[in-house]
Amino acid sequence: MNHDKMTNISAKRGFLWPSFEIYSGVSGFTDYGPLGASLKNNIMQKWRKQYVSGEGFYEIEGPTVMPKEVLKASGHVDNFTDPMTKCEECGEVFRADHIIEEVIGEDVESLENEELDSIVIENNIVCPECGGKLANIWNYNLMFKTMIGAKGDKVGYMRPETAQGIFILFKRLERFFRGKLPFGVVQLGKAYRNEISPRQGVIRLREFTQAEAEIFLNPKDKTTPKFKQIENEILYLSSQEVQETNGEPLKITAKEAVDKGIVANEMLVYQLYLAKKFLNEIGIPDEVLRFRQHLAGEMAHYALDCWDVECLTDKYGWVEIIGIADRGDYDLTSHTEFSNDELNVFIExxxxxxxxxxxxxxxxxxxxxxxxxxxxxxxxxxxxxxxxxxxxxxxxxxxxxxxxxxxxxxxxxxxxxxxxxxxxxxxxxVPHVIEPSFGIDRIVYSVLLHSFKDGQKDYFKFAGEVAPVQVGVYPLVNKEGPREIAEDITNKLRLEGYTVEHEVTGTIGKRYARADEIGVPLAITVDFDTLDDEKVTIRNRDSEKQERIAIDEINSYLEEYYK
RNA sequence: GCAGUUGUGGUAUAGUCUGGUUAUUACUUGGGCCUUCCAAGCCUACAACCCGGGUUCGAAUCCCGGCAACUGCACCA
CATH class of the missing domain: 3.30.720 (Signal recognition particle alu RNA binding heterodimer, srp9/1)
Structure with a gap:
């Protein structure tokens, strides 16, 4: 784990770049360079493979701009805010609760703005900068606000999460699934939060990518037939009790977790297992993962149970990369109330x-x-x-x-x-909802961090399935003969759908080194012998072992490696 | 958001205090030579003073503002 070296190479080789750099940048935004975009896409494809083809869920895609009504119902318009005040003399803007807490030394978090205003007046609280009068307190909402249409009277917001786009489609989805519970719907896409001061690079972005699944199930039956297959899988769980007693994570099977009531229900445990499986397969090992149950005060008031999957980093400590919650019927009930549409399922x-x-x-x-x-x-x-x-x-x-x-x-x-x-x-x-919510950008970061190996040479040891470039093809010398054969192999592999790096210049060692750095798992070299025996050398990044195989066998070799 | 530190080619840096030649060096990158398996060598080319304003005959260098990064504090539904 070496954040500094890793980010250096990731910028150099086109994974992550600061956005708007030529205009000196804006914090809270990031660009994925060519390899970063490819890595991210591969991770998202892998996610789809697991949840859409694997679990039989369906993907939808909704707008990123939402009318105010939706987010009013979800609670974001009212609750996704910080109280702010402004000095009427110097124009400086402050967090109102912070100024007040500094002066009166009490926690005022739960108070209404009117109450905060009267505290300001009673205690004669003034601008900490210039001593000027403070304006009435307003709520700073962390959502990006916008106008829909030319009249400007239709208020919209950039969605702060992808989940709401699924909930508001519930009636349509319920028809689509012909009223049968449980069913799962996923959405992958951008979400937006206008953070006051994001400063942790790709860990805290103002525009970020989520992959969320909403699993609608019968509140009386939160089992899943798939549980049988995984009930003996071992999970490491930091339950509330473990955290309160500073104990070691429980090492228990999925079945025990349910039987002992550590995790609320079968479906939730099954989702924890799926998350673990996903992370392991894209190159994040168990040693740097922990499953942490929300503490009583940490959990949203409507949540029945909630677990964070956290990934260990050297720079930011434990970082939440996935949240898996049983949200009960909160969302559907709330949208039922605000929309006057009945969002429920008839169970015979x-x-x-x-x-x-x-x-x-x-x-x-x-x-x-x-x-x-x-x-x-x-x-x-x-x-x-x-x-x-x-x-x-x-x-x-x-x-x-x-x-x-x-x-x-x-x-x-x-x-x-x-x-x-x-x-x-x-x-x-009203169905209950179990929601695994993945922060894709944080997962990409975690994959980069934990795939990165430093030592004699620095390189990304990407899992085959997510590696942005799958194979390098190099003529050992850039001469007539090997050159043409290498070009031919490259073209054929590209037609097969592989991402191929083709490089003719520089010493072979340098080309290997460069390929290693961006985590290309396999390299094929063509030499003069190839002209006679129609065989090429195939080199494995991790072992540096080489073997000689026939040109005809390249395809099946790669298929075997990447299956 | 607050305080402190910092900002020079793609990367790492010298020069800034004490204003004055064509802005230093290494690596990287492009082209060429050489090269039969792990960053070799030779030739050659490209390439930078964060942005804006001020002081000055003259600013990478001094002053002010902005932006960004880093560290600490705060925030993180």
Missing amino acids: YDQPKLVKKTVVKPNLSKFGPVFKGDSPKVKQAIEQADADEIIKALEDNGKYVIELDKTYEVPEELLIVEEVEEEISGEKI
Whole structure:
């Protein structure tokens, strides 16, 4: 692990570059150079392979600009904020809660802005810079705000996460999956947060890439048939208890984790396992990973359970790269409330249920003459009221009293009390959501950091599946004969879909060294012997071993290596 | 966001304090020669004073502002 050396080479060889560099840059943004973009794409493709083809989830793609309504419902408009104030004299802007805390020495985090304003006035808090008067406190929202359309009255925001784009499609998706739970939907894409002061390079960006899966399941059944296959896999888990007692991570099987109630349910454990598998396969080993359960105070209020996957770095310590949460029905319920669309699933019972119940309904022929024009609203109130409550009122007083715009007394003879038997074939439930959320940029960084080897030579030992360049082809000497054969091999491999580096100049050692640096796993050299025996030398980056194979066998050799 | 430090070719640097020649050196990179397996050698070329303003006859050098990076503090739903 060597952040400094790694970032140096990653910039030199075209992985990560600071954005807008020729205009002196803007922090919180990064460019992926040619190899970085390729590495990132490979990682995202691998992610799709695991979650879309592997798990049978489907990918959607929504807009990155969202109307205010969506983010109002999700809570981002109101809660994704910091309180700010501005000096009316010198124009300086401050975090209001910080200034206040400095003066009065108390935690004011949970207070409303109006309360903060009055604290400012009561304590005569002024601008720390010039002593000027402070303006009323407003919320600085971490979302990028924009206008939709020319009139400018439609407020939009750049999405702060990709997840909301899935939740708001729920009705369509539920139809697409024909109402069968569980089903999974993923979205990969950019998300935006206008951080006040990002300063950890690619670890904290204002524009970043997420890969999120939303798994909708029945709250009463959070099992998964796939669990059987992985129940004996070992996981290293830092549960709340482990953290509170500063203990060692638990080394337990997936099954034990569920049975002992350390992780809330089967599906959640299964997702932890999938995350681990993914990271291992792209070159991040278990030794630098930890699975950390959110502490009680850390967890969002609606979350039923939440685990972070963190990756060890030399520069930033443990960095959160994945969050896996059971979000309950929070998102769908909230969007149901704000949109007035019912975001739920009808679950049919195995057997229809016969339910006996007592209903109270108005006797309409007597109702009209008594209540006249008011009868529709009294009728409605009766229908909405709890039947048992009405019956009790009738038993006690012989009448039921309704408080609307005025008080209505409904005598017993205007009501019909009936025993009815209803057949109920199922129920509407709001699915729960388990959400694995991957920070792709942080994962790319982690892959770079942990693939990087320094020593005699510095190089990226990328896992074959994510290596940006898969094979180098070099004529040993740039002379007629080997040159043409090498060109021919390169062209054929490119047609096969491989990313090939073709290089004719420089000593062979230098070309190997350069290929090693960017993590090309295999190199093919063509020499004069090739003209006679139609064989080439194939060199392995990691072992530096060479073997001689026939040109005809190159394809199957690569297929075997990269399968 | 606050405080301190820093900003010279692609990279690493000299020069800045004490203003004055064509801005130093090495590596890298492009072209050529040579070269039959791990950064060799030779020739040659490209290439920089973070941006803006000020002081001055003259600014990489002094002053002011901005931007960025680093360190510490704060923030991180």
